[in-house]
Structures are given as structure tokens and as C-alpha cells.
Amino acid sequence: MGLAKVFSGSTNRTSVGIAMIRLVRAVISIFALTITARYFGVSQERDFWVLCTAASAILMQLLFGPINEVFRTQSVHIRAEQGDAALAQTNASITSFFFWVSLLVVVIIELFPGIVSSAIAPGLVGPEQERFEFFVRLIIPSLVLNQLVNGFISILNGYSVFYIPEIYAIFSGIANIIFVILLTKTMGIGSLVLALYVTTFGLLFVLVREVRKQQSGPLVNVFPAFLLCKTMIASALPFYLPYCSGQLLSLIEKRVSVGLGVGNASILDYAQKFMQVPLGVIMGIIATVLAPGLATLFVQKQTQRMHDAIGEYLRMIFLGLIPIVILFTVSSDDLVTFFFLNKVDAAGRIMMSDIMMIFAVGLFGAVIYSAAGQALVAQKKGKLYATVAVLVQIIIAFMNLVWGSIYGLRFLALSWSITHVVLGLALLILSGVTFSTIWHKFRSPILILVGSLLAVEWSRTLLNTSSVLLNIIIAQAFGIVCVVIGLFLLRQPERDQITRLLAKTKLIFRSY
Secondary structure, eight states: OOHHHHTOSSHHHHHHHHHHHHHHHHHHHHHHHHHHHHHHTTOHHHHHHHHHHHHHHHHHHHHHHHHHHHHHHHHHHHHHHHOHHHHHHHHHHHHHHHHHHHHHHHHHHHHOTHHHHHHHOTTOOHHHHHHHHHHHHHHTTHHHHHHHHHHHHHHHHHTTOOHHHHHHHHHHHHHHHHHHHHHHHHHTTHHHHHHHHHHHHHHHHHHHHHHHHHOOSOSSOSSOOHHHHHHHHHHHGGGHHHHHHHHHHHHHHHHHHHHTOTTHHHHHHHHHHHHHHHHHHHHHHIIIIIHHHHHHHHHTTOHHHHHHHHHHHHHHHHHHHHHHHHHHHHTHHHHHHHHHTTTSOHHHHHHHHHHHHHHHHHHHHHHHHHHHHHHHHHTTOHHHHHHHHHHHHHHHHHHIIIIIHHHOHHHHHHHHHHHHHHHHHHHHHHTTOOHHHHHHHHHHHHHHHHHHHHHHHHHHHHHOOSOHHHHHHHHHHHHHHHHHHHHHHTTOTHHHHHHHHHHHHHHHHHHO
């Protein structure tokens, strides 16, 4: 018996396996963030890197986000209805579509980089604008590579291959750290650019090899066959409006942060990076594992089982988030001090700490919103999901435009959090999960969350240590212990799963 067998066979087991790998990635990501802050701080150079990589990500989401959203679920439908050969042909055409469209956009921006600078950093003029446009030309070609990577990962997920890209990402994170440490003195911010291209090329090579093992025929057609792409593109069309509004929101957020002064874009980015560590773990699992699983249940016409699966899945994630939320609220100032002392000034650290606390509340809403959205996509209710998604982005964009420049970065975080909590719950109900089911699934986790927050805050006040690292360790350890104690005291079903998992893990290590 191996670890792969323990963490396979069901959606929940696969999710736990991926979560464990992504937690390792999270530790590496945080360390990489610290190294980046050490070398670049909140400088204008760092701001340019943040803005240019954000521009590339925004363009990728505008062009391909909706297709990426439905790729996995549509793969399940095509494979079930038409067979493996049809799926392989569709995959080759979609990958060709990704390549040619992204290449065309890159060529246009290389010729006219002012398009990006005027959209995302309109206040820059003269030498600053020229330097920013140089960064744009340097980073924008990564759009082609990143979208091909996304496409091949989606293809592998369609064949229930989940772990390869996750494991590679660990080595990629280590490589990024090495590049920054060894090359920053000679290349400056160019060390991040070089690391971006080297690690992306490496991942693309690994994915191509694995996809060849899973499907026969060419991986990429010379030109996309429209008829083969039609189903995928048609399913994605309802999502283009919310994705456009979502990227417009990101653009507004970047413009507001830049308008608040030099370094604010970096401060917001650092705080978001911390939030994106747990969010990236969970969102990736939802899209990678939950979406195909729900689509399979829908194809099999097991609607009630699908609704139960959504509730159970969200409950599991909710419980897993509790220690993280405790860390981001009770110990946010300790986290910021530990990672950014002597790298960011006191005012910037206070701002980051406050933003992290606000984002922590929004984590629950973002997770519910994402899972409920995937449930609607699996039920072929993409238009409904798209409508709510547009509403979310419009509300946040409106609030940021009206009050963002007045109340600053904290308000940007607050608008994001509140909107996702409210509309996430609404979307969950629209997906078919009843209010009574929501209350039944979440009343115990909510009680555990409140009890854990009070217990950790009490222990922190009682011990009153001056070591920020010790405070972080205590908060995290107490948070985990409180969740486990709560599960056993309230006789929750997860206690049996924990017991079985520990027993299986003991057997594995004894076998070695």
C-alpha cells in the first residue's frame, strides 16, 4: 500500500491528498514571498513586476478563463457521450486554439505595449512609462506558455490525473527561491522574470510527456477544428461576461492601489499573496477534483447525491479553514512582523495586518461561491452562474470606484469579503442546496470556529510571549487542537475519518 492509494478512490480522499501537497507548496510560497520582500521590498520595481504579471493574468482570464472554467466538466460529458477518441481530438483542437489566440495577443502587445500601460498604469509618464512598457514586453510572452500549461493540466484532470502538476509546483517554488537568491544582485528583478520562464517551460515539458501517455493522436492540431471546439466554446460563452467584469475589477483594484501612492500596490499584493495561499489550495481542489465529480453525478442523474456531496465537501473545507482563519485574525500582526520586519515600514505592516484580517472573513464566502458555481456548471446552469458572477463583480467594482480612493486598501479588502460571503450563500441555494441543509451542515463548524477563536485569543493573552514566532506556533497549534477537540466533543462524523486516516498512515510507515 502506498500514499497514492490512501489518497485516491473518492473525491474527498483525492482532495485531502492534493491539499497536503499544496500545503507544502504554501510553505514554500510564503518563504519565497519573504525572500522577494527581502530583496525588493515595496519599491517601484516591485510594483512594476506586480502590475505586469497581473496584466498577463488578466488577459489570460479574459481570453480563456471561461473555457478553463468548463474544460474539466465538459471533458467528462464528451468522454461519457462520445468516447475517448472524440475527447482526444477535441483536446488537440482546443490546445491549438489556445496557442494561436494567445500568440496573436502577445504579438499585438509587443508592437503596442502602450495598450497595457494606459489601462493599468495611466499615471506613468516619460522614463517611468518607458521602463514599465519594457517590463510589459518582457513578461507578456509568458501568456502563451501559461495558457498551454492550463490547457494540459485540464486535459490530465479529465483523465483523473491530479498529482503531477501539484508535485512539480513544489520544485518550481524552490527553483524560484534559488533564482532570486543567486541572481538578484546581478540581474535585479530580472531574476524573477528568468525564474518565471524556466519553471514554466519545465512544467510544460512534464505535462506534454504525461498527456502523451493518456491519449493517442496529436497533442496539438496545426489549426483548430471549429466543429470540435464548438461544444467547449459554446458552454463557455455565458461566462465571458462575468470574466470580463472580473478582470475589469482587477484592473480597477490595481489602478486604485497605484493612485494611493508608491508601494501600495506591493502592500496589497503581499497581503493578497498570504490570502491566496489557502485560497489557492482550496480553489484548485474545487476546480480539479470537485467539478469533474459533480459532473459525473449529474450525468448519472444522481441529483440528490450531488447536493449532499456539495454540502459535505464544503463542510470539510470549512473545518480545514478554521486554523487558517485563526492564524490570519488572532496572529495577523505576528505574521506580518515575522515575515516583513525590516523589509516594510511600520505603517505598511499595520496596513497588511488589517487587510489580512478582513480577507480571512472573505475566505469562507469565496470558497462557498466557487463550489456552488462549479455545481451549477455541472448541472449545465452556466447562465445562472454567469449572471450572479457578473453581479458580484459589478458590486465590488462600484464600491471600489466610489469609496476605494477615499478609504484606502482596507476598503478594497472589505468590499471583496462582504460581497463574496453574501452572494456565495445565495449561489449555494441556487445550486439546489436548501437552507435547512446549509444550517444542518454548518452549525457545528460555526460553533467550533467561535469556540476556537475565543480559546486561542485567551491562550495568547494568558501566555503573553514576546516572540512573534512562538505566538504564530501557539495560535496554529491551538487552532488545530481546538478543531479536533470540537469534532470529538460534538460527536461529528469527521472524528471517525481522522481515526481511520491515522490508522492507515501508521500501517504505511510500518510497511516501510
